[in-house]
Amino acid sequence: MPPLLEVKELHTEFRTGAGLVRAVDGVSYTVEHGETVAVVGESGSGKSVGALSILRLIADPPGRITSGEILFDGRDLLSLSEPEMRKVRGRDIGMVFQEPMTSLNPVLTIGRQITETLEEHQGADRGTAERRALELLEMVGIADPRRRLRQYPHQLSGGMRQRVMIAIALACNPKLIIADEPTTALDVTIQAQILELMKSLTRKLGVAQIIITHNLGVVARYASRVNVMYAGRIVEAGPAEAIYHRPRHPYTMALLRSVPRLDRPRQARLDPVEGQPPDLTRLDGGCAFRPRCRFAVERCGETRPALEATSDAGHLAACFRSAELAAEEVAA
Amino acid sequence: MTVSTADRPLLEVRGLAMHFPISEGIVLSRKVGEVKAVDGIDFAIGRGETLGLVGESGCGKTTTGRCILRLERPTAGQILFDGQDVSGLSSRELVGLRRRMQVIFQDPYSSLNPRMKVGDIVAEPIKVHGVERNPARRRTRVDELLSMCGLDPKFADRYPHEMSGGQRQRVGIARALALEPEFIVCDEAVSALDVSIQAQVVNLLEDLRERLGLTYLFIAHDLSVVRHLCQRVAVMYLGRIVEMAASDELFDHPLHPYTQALLSAVPIPDPRVEAGRAFRPPRGEVPSPINPPTGCVFHPRCPVAVEACKQTRPKLRELRPGHWVACDEVH
Numbered sequence: 144m145p146p147l148l149e150v151k152e153l154h155t156e157f158r159t160g161a162g163l164v165r166a167v168d169g170v171s172y173t174v175e176h177g178e179t180v181a182v183v184g185e186s187g188s189g190k191s192v193g194a195l196s197i198l199r200l201i202a203d204p205p206g207r208i209t210s211g212e213i214l215f216d217g218r219d220l221l222s223l224s225e226p227e228m229r230k231v232r233g234r235d236i237g238m239v240f241q242e243p244m245t246s247l248n249p250v251l252t253i254g255r256q257i258t259e260t261l262e263e264h265q266g267a268d269r270g271t272a273e274r275r276a277l278e279l280l281e282m283v284g285i286a287d288p289r290r291r292l293r294q295y296p297h298q299l300s301g302g303m304r305q306r307v308m309i310a311i312a313l314a315c316n317p318k319l320i321i322a323d324e325p326t327t328a329l330d331v332t333i334q335a336q337i338l339e340l341m342k343s344l345t346r347k348l349g350v351a352q353i354i355i356t357h358n359l360g361v362v363a364r365y366a367s368r369v370n371v372m373y374a375g376r377i378v379e380a381g382p383a384e385a386i387y388h389r390p391r392h393p394y395t396m397a398l399l400r401s402v403p404r405l406d407r408p409r410q411a412r413l414d415p416v417e418g419q420p421p422d423l424t425r426l427d428g429g430c431a432f433r434p435r436c437r438f439a440v441e442r443c444g445e446t447r448p449a450l451e452a453t454s455d456a457g458h459l460a461a462c463f464r465s466a467e468l469a470a471e472e473v474a475a
Numbered sequence: 476m477t478v479s480t481a482d483r484p485l486l487e488v489r490g491l492a493m494h495f496p497i498s499e500g501i502v503l504s505r506k507v508g509e510v511k512a513v514d515g516i517d518f519a520i521g522r523g524e525t526l527g528l529v530g531e532s533g534c535g536k537t538t539t540g541r542c543i544l545r546l547e548r549p550t551a552g553q554i555l556f557d558g559q560d561v562s563g564l565s566s567r568e569l570v571g572l573r574r575r576m577q578v579i580f581q582d583p584y585s586s587l588n589p590r591m592k593v594g595d596i597v598a599e600p601i602k603v604h605g606v607e608r609n610p611a612r613r614r615t616r617v618d619e620l621l622s623m624c625g626l627d628p629k630f631a632d633r634y635p636h637e638m639s640g641g642q643r644q645r646v647g648i649a650r651a652l653a654l655e656p657e658f659i660v661c662d663e664a665v666s667a668l669d670v671s672i673q674a675q676v677v678n679l680l681e682d683l684r685e686r687l688g689l690t691y692l693f694i695a696h697d698l699s700v701v702r703h704l705c706q707r708v709a710v711m712y713l714g715r716i717v718e719m720a721a722s723d724e725l726f727d728h729p730l731h732p733y734t735q736a737l738l739s740a741v742p743i744p745d746p747r748v749e750a751g752r753a754f755r756p757p758r759g760e761v762p763s764p765i766n767p768p769t770g771c772v773f774h775p776r777c778p779v780a781v782e783a784c785k786q787t788r789p790k791l792r793e794l795r796p797g798h799w800v801a802c803d804e805v806h
């Protein structure tokens with residue numbers, strides 16, 4: 144079976160006062176049916192823009208998808224008309240964003256927001272849609288769903304609003320859910336509840352997920368594969384286990400080292416990724432991580448390393464020295 | 476009993492409560508209830524110590540910090556700063572206190588005035604408090620503060636929007652240090668930062684604590700950062716402290732059912748560890764502080780609650796040396 148989603152050489156740019164920002168600069172990856180892929184990486188590295196590009200939600204101007212292909216279930220989304228694309232959004236691909244308050248309509252009841260989606264995408268009549276809305280709220284674990292259906296978003300807690308977003312995302316039985324920082328605004332305990340819910344529902348219904356997050360713990364708990372982004376590109380990709388235990392890109396290595404862990408003895412000092420995140424308007428032709436990289440050599444300033452296979456199955460890295468790093472030959 | 480200044484904690488909070496009135500009506504507003512944001516808490520922080528304050532959103536962490544800084548006038552209780560009760564001081568009497576206590580906020584974006592240059596932002600408290608009236612010497616002081624926080628002094632001429640999140644947070648720290656305070660409330664000071672930059676700022680806070688002998692109240696929701704930075708940790712739930720202990724003790728032997736639930740919810744950044752971990756997130760959500768449950772406020776979500784938990788409010792007891800728990804079901 145071909146993958147559910149295949150992103151090929153995607154490029155998305157923004158024209159800004161400071162110059163051209165290549166927010167997504169040649170990104171390729173796949174998502175299989177029913178699998179959970181996590182996207183992690185530096186703030187500003189193009190995680191959200193990459194996800195919004197799949198849904199064709201990039202405002203033009205200032206942004207534009209300049210090239211690439213996005214094959215979803217056999218169709219290139221970039222060649223669809225806007226009305227066709229609207230059907231894909233919400234029906235075939237569900238979305239969950241960080242701040243449910245901004246994605247929910249404040250003047251419509253929760254019930255209406257769910258039934259609207261169902262009526263629009265599935266041509267359901269009022270009665271059917273209302274029954275299904277009730278079912279969905281129950282499914283996402285909202286107590287007293289009948290009363291909640293008549294309430295407005297501001298009358299719900301942050302955790303409940305996020306559950307409603309998940310209910311809406313699942314309403315039309317999508318094949319893929321894109322969740323951009325779905326739990327960042329929530330407490331650890333509510334975060335755990337929401338993620339468990341998403342995990343069990345996507346398993347039960349066979350829905351694939353792309354989860355964008357900063358939380359490396361969340362990735363470890365829920366993702367089967369991981370894409371690590373830096374400065375608009377995927378710099379490392381592979382099975383979660385391989386990324387965490389055999390990282391092959393210096394940024395990934397530094398990122399994993401920088402987080403304190405509750406399951407390990409307390410370190411004397413944290414080991415940060417030194418230096419500052421890159422300015423995307425001032426990238427040169429070399430490796431974008433070079434100014435912060437402990438392993439940089441002359442060659443790293445000349446060309447940008449391509450994302451290539453490593454000795455590990457399904458594990459890719461974009462670093463000239465990844466083979467050496469793997470062999471631990473590198474003098475740090 | 477007489478206590479020498481050296482042994483006395485820098486900060487001691489006794490029976491602190493902050494109840495916000497809820498009013499109805501615009502013209503003739505009348506009080507219809509109250510939010511018990513902080514509902515009788517006690518703790519102390521020694522000189523040079525960092526106390527972590529954790530707990531779910533809305534449990535009263537920020538309010539506690541604001542009361543200590545006297546940005547709020549508490550409903551009840553005492554706040555002894557260096558032995559002096561500051562809970563009832565008037566705004567005039569507070570001027571001296573303001574120099575000794577500072578705060579670093581979560582959001583490096585909104586806590587800095589976007590129209591001011593970084594140098595002026597850091598110089599402002601020095602100017603307002605009349606610490607250094609000579610502009611040239613003030614400028615030297617600003618350069619010193621910026622370098623101390625790992626920023627090139629040339630950043631003084633930049634505007635906040637021209638800097639990264641981590642750099643802006645350093646500006647916030649430099650500003651907090653400008654008056655050479657003894658005590659700093661860090662309210663989610665590293666929460667908004669990218670993981671890769673967060674570790675830089677945590678290290679900076681540690682360095683400054685050692686070099687300047689600072690005392691911190693460190694409010695945060697990231698428990699692994701709290702364990703790293705704090706010597707002791709207090710866990711709050713719905714306006715009350717439910718557990719308090721030395722950091723290692725708390726994380727190795729959490730006793731309160733809420734602390735246990737909270738810790739088990741934290742995912743570990745390692746797929747192998749996570750694959751082998753059975754975990755059960757705590758059920759339900761935090762109840763409203765307007766109508767807190769009777770007895771132990773955690774009882775509606777507690778997996779080991781018994782009938783008595785609904786009736787009596789458990790007191791903080793010292794179950795092991797230095798390890799305090801407010802639950803009558805743990806022994």
Ligand SMILES: Nc1ncnc2c1ncn2[C@@H]1O[C@H](COP(=O)(O)OP(=O)(O)OP(=O)(O)O)[C@@H](O)[C@H]1O
Pocket residue numbers: 157158159164166184185186187188189190191192193205206423
């Ligand atoms: N509307 C826009 N106009 C100009 N530049 C933009 C716009 N939206 C995004 N960008 C730029 O594109 C780059 C990628 O942004 P994106 O939001 O995808 O980052 P991200 O990886 O999601 O970061 P974060 O972790 O902070 O959410 C950034 O440099 C950002 O400044």
Ligand SMILES: Nc1ncnc2c1ncn2[C@@H]1O[C@H](COP(=O)(O)OP(=O)(O)OP(=O)(O)O)[C@@H](O)[C@H]1O
Pocket residue numbers: 495496510511512530531532533534535536537538539764
């Ligand atoms: N000025 C105020 N008036 C009324 N209620 C308030 C006020 N300030 C805070 N509260 C309420 O007091 C409770 C405690 O709030 P506080 O901001 O201290 O929580 P917190 O623990 O800092 O939460 P978070 O983790 O979300 O920052 C909340 O229910 C909040 O809504």
Ligand code: SF4
Pocket residue numbers: 392393394430431432433436437438439440443448461462463464465
């Ligand atoms: S290509 Fe060079 S600079 Fe880039 S990550 Fe690898 S070693 Fe570092």
Ligand SMILES: [Mg+2]
Pocket residue numbers: 190191192323
């Ligand atoms: Mg983003």
Ligand SMILES: [Mg+2]
Pocket residue numbers: 536537538
């Ligand atoms: Mg707060």
